[in-house]
Amino acid sequence: MSLNNTDRRIRRTKRMIRDALTELMEDKGFDAITVRDLTDKADINRGTFYLHYKDKFALLEQCEGEVLEELAQVQGHVKELQLANFYEHFHRGEPLPFIVKLFEYLKENGAFMRVILGPNGDPLFQVKMKDILAEHLLKHMVKKARTEMEVPFEYFKAYVISAHLGVIQEWLFSGMKESPKEIAMTAFKLTFLGPRRAAGLVSDKN
Amino acid sequence: MSLNNTDRRIRRTKRMIRDALTELMEDKGFDAITVRDLTDKADINRGTFYLHYKDKFALLEQCEGEVLEELAQVQGHVKELQLANFYEHFHRGEPLPFIVKLFEYLKENGAFMRVILGPNGDPLFQVKMKDILAEHLLKHMVKKARTEMEVPFEYFKAYVISAHLGVIQEWLFSGMKESPKEIAMTAFKLTFLGPRRAAGLVSDKN
DNA sequence: TTGTATCTGTTCAATATGGAACAGCTTGAG
DNA sequence: CTCAAGCTGTTCCATATTGAACAGATACAA
Incomplete structure (x- = not known):
């Protein structure tokens, strides 16, 4: 969790996760979303998610x-x-x-x-x-x-x-x-x- | 140029470059596009582009x-x-x-x-x-x-x-x-x- | 001409992301 | 109940991507 926030990849990854969250909330609501849903939709490794957020609540x-x-x-x-x-x-x-x-x-x-x-x-x-x-x-x-x-x-x-x-x-x-x-x-x-x-x-x- | 094509990052990067190409061709036409345009729009490092494509023509x-x-x-x-x-x-x-x-x-x-x-x-x-x-x-x-x-x-x-x-x-x-x-x-x-x-x-x- | 600026390819070490495996947990079907 | 399946966090090493710097090319204005 020691990522430096000015790296382009971090900004891009966060944006993609955020976009995935947006789409999935429209589809099934926040409660039904799993971290796997998010990373599949965002097209990133699931482990990457946990480098940035503790869980989906921290993300929101x-x-x-x-x-x-x-x-x-x-x-x-x-x-x-x-x-x-x-x-x-x-x-x-x-x-x-x-x-x-x-x-x-x-x-x-x-x-x-x-x-x-x-x-x-x-x-x-x-x-x-x-x-x-x-x-x-x-x-x-x-x-x-x-x-x-x-x-x-x-x-x-x-x-x-x-x-x-x-x-x-x-x-x-x-x-x-x-x-x-x-x-x-x-x-x-x-x-x-x-x-x-x-x-x-x-x-x-x- | 020895990238293995099954890596998620490769597929994602190529897709983003391809999407950027699509958008830019609509805007200004293929001839006017620079590699820098592509990498800016795709939000990737310019060097990354050259890991996959020789130039914009090879991309197309x-x-x-x-x-x-x-x-x-x-x-x-x-x-x-x-x-x-x-x-x-x-x-x-x-x-x-x-x-x-x-x-x-x-x-x-x-x-x-x-x-x-x-x-x-x-x-x-x-x-x-x-x-x-x-x-x-x-x-x-x-x-x-x-x-x-x-x-x-x-x-x-x-x-x-x-x-x-x-x-x-x-x-x-x-x-x-x-x-x-x-x-x-x-x-x-x-x-x-x-x-x-x-x-x-x-x-x-x- | 000379400069100023931008684009092009290319290189490098640093690092974020990748795939994969793991145990622990929950859930639902038999 | 038991078993199978899926999700959660976490870890490992491999590697694709990053930012930076570089020299050369092109274009364009002073």
Whole structure:
């Protein structure tokens, strides 16, 4: 287990195992996967697997960790693009830059994200995704006026964050047909205008 | 260059180089490809390439050779399925088994075949494909009655074989939407009934 | 011309991966 | 129950792949 991580073979092997994990989770779910399944699909020696991962659980954990790390890097790249608040972005017809970047990242890793956020996925990963969403969505909204809220803050938070995750999942499972910017704008409108108005179920007057 | 070919790494490396070749030929054509392009895309060391191939030309040659070898194996697997002649197959509503197997093989190797038989492909490979087609199509048709032909045999041969290759190319480039059996039957009808009648441009009476 | 850059083949020692075998464990059929 | 089959970790040596460096070729701009 003393492999130096800058070697091309290591990166390639890990990527192939990760791709195999993705495919197999789609087929039979994580629980039914054996290490032999993984190494057969990845076309590597079974012994090689154990050079990198203690078992299949450690594999899943590390894959999820890498995704979260990469999402953290996305966070860094868009800090300077953020305007002061929701309203400014909306009047420019632009969704929040971080959300766009998030969807772009999801599209790149579509297969893995669809599995991990899907029916056979990892509930804990959903929680971590929500944490990331919360950090970036809430810091823009809470500034406005906290006193005049008619709903406990925690429920508001749970509502918006979970709604966004729902949009993400629907997008992933329906084939990511919309562009990242389009789907980000969709989620943005639903939050900014409220679901009913954004969906056109009520007029602007109401 | 004394590698033993049963090692998993060898097979994997060759497959990755071959996949890289396929992708790059689609992008920029064979001439523009450098060895560095190939090894970058395949994600292997450049030196590894030279352990298996003298240069990119040898690579192409070997890839084509492997495809032709595999097609030869397909030939062996269907010998016993062949009926005596065209007519028997047609009256059962079945295309020639070899042609079905051929399309099934093409579908499996769609990416490479599309490139190698495409606008940036290898004309010599087309010739070899025609040889294979000829061997299996003609031995069924020629038996019937060679004397009453109104066209020199060589032109007849060139017409039918090239027509089949054209069907193959059209199928590959249009996304292989029909099943191998369907497209094989299409090619079979065009040959058995003649193109105009098969296409319904003339009635059965004519 | 001279340089600057990239590609080509080739070599080397270091090492990650290969195939194979092993005992221990679980699972399911007889 | 017993037996057979499959999976799990682990180990061994053999070897394919790696990163690096090298000289020579080609192309292209100063």
